[in-house]
Amino acid sequence: MTTLSLKKITSAWIITILALFVLAIAFGITMRFNQGANINLDPAKFYSLLTTHGVTMIGIWAVAGMVAVNYLLARYVPVSTSLNVFAFILTVVGVVMLWVTTFIGHFHAAWTFLYPLPFYVAWEKWATPVFLLGLGVLGIGWFVWAVGMMLQILKKYSLRHTFAWQHLTTKHDVAVETPPFILITTVSLIGIIVCLLAAVVLLVLFFAEYFSSGSFVNDPLLMKNLTYFFGHTLANESLYLGLATLYELMPEVSGRPKFKTTWYVALGWNCTMVFVLTAFFHHLYMDFVQPVGFQMIGQLASYFASLPAAAVTAFSVMVLVFKNPIKWSLTNILFFLGVVGWLIGGVGALIDSTVSNNIFLHNTLWVPAHFHTYNAMGNVLFSLAFFNWAANEFVGNQNETKSYSLKIVLLLIGGFGFVLMFYFAGAYSVPRRYSVYPQEFTSAALLASAGAWFACIYLVVILWMFFDIVKKCFKVFSPSY
Amino acid sequence: MKAHEFVLALFLVSAIAIAGLFYYFFLSSRQAADGGGVSNPTKKRFFFFTALAVVMIILLLVTIPKSPYFLFTGENPSKVVYVAAKQYSFTLSSSAIDPQNPVSTEAIELPAGQPVEFRVTSLDVNHGFGIYNERAELVTQTQAMPGYVNRLRWEFTEPGTYNILCLEFCGAAHSFMRTTFTVK
Ligand code: HEM
Ligand SMILES: [Cu+2]
Numbered sequence: 001m002t003t004l005s006l007k008k009i010t011s012a013w014i015i016t017i018l019a020l021f022v023l024a025i026a027f028g029i030t031m032r033f034n035q036g037a038n039i040n041l042d043p044a045k046f047y048s049l050l051t052t053h054g055v056t057m058i059g060i061w062a063v064a065g066m067v068a069v070n071y072l073l074a075r076y077v078p079v080s081t082s083l084n085v086f087a088f089i090l091t092v093v094g095v096v097m098l099w100v101t102t103f104i105g106h107f108h109a110a111w112t113f114l115y116p117l118p119f120y121v122a123w124e125k126w127a128t129p130v131f132l133l134g135l136g137v138l139g140i141g142w143f144v145w146a147v148g149m150m151l152q153i154l155k156k157y158s159l160r161h162t163f164a165w166q167h168l169t170t171k172h173d174v175a176v177e178t179p180p181f182i183l184i185t186t187v188s189l190i191g192i193i194v195c196l197l198a199a200v201v202l203l204v205l206f207f208a209e210y211f212s213s214g215s216f217v218n219d220p221l222l223m224k225n226l227t228y229f230f231g232h233t234l235a236n237e238s239l240y241l242g243l244a245t246l247y248e249l250m251p252e253v254s255g256r257p258k259f260k261t262t263w264y265v266a267l268g269w270n271c272t273m274v275f276v277l278t279a280f281f282h283h284l285y286m287d288f289v290q291p292v293g294f295q296m297i298g299q300l301a302s303y304f305a306s307l308p309a310a311a312v313t314a315f316s317v318m319v320l321v322f323k324n325p326i327k328w329s330l331t332n333i334l335f336f337l338g339v340v341g342w343l344i345g346g347v348g349a350l351i352d353s354t355v356s357n358n359i360f361l362h363n364t365l366w367v368p369a370h371f372h373t374y375n376a377m378g379n380v381l382f383s384l385a386f387f388n389w390a391a392n393e394f395v396g397n398q399n400e401t402k403s404y405s406l407k408i409v410l411l412l413i414g415g416f417g418f419v420l421m422f423y424f425a426g427a428y429s430v431p432r433r434y435s436v437y438p439q440e441f442t443s444a445a446l447l448a449s450a451g452a453w454f455a456c457i458y459l460v461v462i463l464w465m466f467f468d469i470v471k472k473c474f475k476v477f478s479p480s481y
Numbered sequence: 482m483k484a485h486e487f488v489l490a491l492f493l494v495s496a497i498a499i500a501g502l503f504y505y506f507f508l509s510s511r512q513a514a515d516g517g518g519v520s521n522p523t524k525k526r527f528f529f530f531t532a533l534a535v536v537m538i539i540l541l542l543v544t545i546p547k548s549p550y551f552l553f554t555g556e557n558p559s560k561v562v563y564v565a566a567k568q569y570s571f572t573l574s575s576s577a578i579d580p581q582n583p584v585s586t587e588a589i590e591l592p593a594g595q596p597v598e599f600r601v602t603s604l605d606v607n608h609g610f611g612i613y614n615e616r617a618e619l620v621t622q623t624q625a626m627p628g629y630v631n632r633l634r635w636e637f638t639e640p641g642t643y644n645i646l647c648l649e650f651c652g653a654a655h656s657f658m659r660t661t662f663t664v665k
Pocket of ligand 1: 031054418431433434
């Protein structure tokens with residue numbers, strides 16, 4: 001059941017996430033203008049912004065997926081508002097700690113804080129432990145929350161039913177149908193729980209070395225594997241949470257019958273759950289000391305993780321829309337475009353996850369190119385769709401009359417223009433994470449400026465939606481609500 | 482067409498195809514009436530899935546053998562170059578490098594048309610070792626990781642001056658960390 005307190009905490013999340021999003025975009029645009037030589041930041045300042053931007057974006061979109069899933073989960077099982085509030089408080093505290101380290105402490109080891117860089121202190125001494133603690137605070141909040149949701153699901157559905165294994169048998173009479181939403185939420189939450197556990201191990205290893213005063217030293221290869229297992233998995237599971245929301249809401253707002261769990265949906269998502277956990281090996285292709293078997297698993301898993309997800313989800317969305325009368329609204333247009341952005345970003349990812357391409361794409365701007373495509377033009381749109389839907393829900397009116405076509409056109413131009421400049425630069429070997437470009441990359445700065453201007457268009461649309469959505473969200477706090 | 486341009490073209494064509502298809506799906510819903518939809522979706526899904534799987538398997542079979550781990554493995558490198566990265570410079574040497582006192586002995590010259598080997602490590606944080614040709618195209622690369630030595634084998638076909646750029650974020654001066662060598 002959706003209670004008033006659930007609406008309130010969800011509103012608080014939406015307002016906070018969107019506010020942080022606007023700021024993080026502004027930092028992104030600042031970085032891109034710096035790379036375009038339009039402004040001139042001190043490199044340490046640039047990398048502080050890079051760290052803040054990365055950690056904030058990854059954080060807010062992971063948690064946005066959890067907010068959406070938690071809200072919709074209330075339709076199926078009781079959900080705990082206090083866990084939700086607990087996660088909110090810890091998230092706010094964690095984000096404040098992280099921003100203090102980057103803006104006041106000048107910490108700038110990037111959001112991946114690759115071992116041993118955080119120990120080569122080029123910032124305030126306290127910033128390293130506080131940054132790691134800040135991540136820990138976020139992690140604990142989300143871990144407890146994710147486990148809480150998982151336990152609620154398991155109270156109603158048996159293990160077999162949560163994973164929809166009954167749909168994999170040849171017997172056609174399935175007594176209990178697992179809603180796709182429950183299946184995908186389960187798969188994503190399991191992934192989140194596993195990667196947060198890896199993060200705990202990583203942080204413990206960092207602190208063990210930090211406090212051992214030299215008697216305990218970590219293994220850089222192990223730490224790199226752990227870092228990317230955590231980072232890659234978190235980023236991917238965020239997307240899957242967005243897809244869970246899509247499965248639940250898109251047919252509903254389109255005025256079409258709900259999606260059903262069939263054997264291929266069940267199989268597809270069960271495969272995805274396994275593949276996604278080993279795809280992170282593609283981050284270590286250029287570490288030749290890594291066992292070759294892992295490298296091969298990396299490419300296989302990267303390819304096959306996309307198969308079930310694409311074949312099942314993209315095809316289902318196509319079947320939903322194709323030659324069917326759809327009640328188009330901002331909400332389902334955002335879902336629909338999110339699928340397009342996700343697929344296009346997926347092609348970029350697939351190209352990069354091919355080892356023989358990775359050798360000339362690894363750590364070039366091709367990497368931010370593809371992940372910004374499936375984030376800024378994929379996952380973000382899934383979450384915005386949910387935010388827009390929830391805001392309309394709060395004011396009790398899903399029938400928007402305002403035209404949204406200008407917003408959509410500007411969003412597409414701004415978003416795809418922005419990422420396209422990354423793709424061009426990436427294909428022409430321009431390195432990622434460079435505060436300024438060496439002169440031999442003759443067009444890199446120009447592409448960066450153009451990307452920044454496109455991103456400004458994107459930001460305008462986000463601000464526009466921000467005001468529409470936040471206005472409605474504030475209503476639930478009014479005493480007369 | 483060079484590999485860089487090929488992947489860009491492949492990406493753009495795929496992206497436009499996906500965008501075009503979905504735009505077509507969108508348009509088809511605008512004049513649709515109840516009872517429309519995809520005919521025989523289960524069968525079409527099966528074909529789509531099979532086609533996708535076949536394409537992926539072909540791509541795997543074609544690309545995996547080109548992975549750097551399998552290149553020049555049976556050959557003897559005609560020259561070995563030792564590389565030690567350290568915030569924010571590279572030491573290149575034709576003899577093993579003393580970690581306490583890393584010094585580049587001489588300018589490095591490598592033969593064209595013969596496999597050579599770089600033994601790359603780091604003396605502090607993770608760095609990258611990206612080899613760029615005179616047209617600023619990334620030719621090949623490996624990571625420089627403390628405590629490990631990555632062996633990168635390559636055969637240069639074009640003589641000229643090559644730049645090495647750091648390709649793993651290593652701190653504030655990351656984008657200025659570089660060196661050069663020549664191929665004759
Ligand atoms: C239009 C809005 C955005 C702008 C202008 C922007 C800009 C940038 C820029 C300039 C970089 C540095 C690229 C480089 O040289 O390596 C970057 C990195 C990054 N961005 Fe964004 N970005 C945007 C949206 C997003 C979104 C929605 C996400 C969501 C996850 C995101 C996540 C990241 C991450 C994780 C990094 C990597 C940070 C690192 O290398 O440590 N960005 N962004
Ligand atoms: Cu470096």
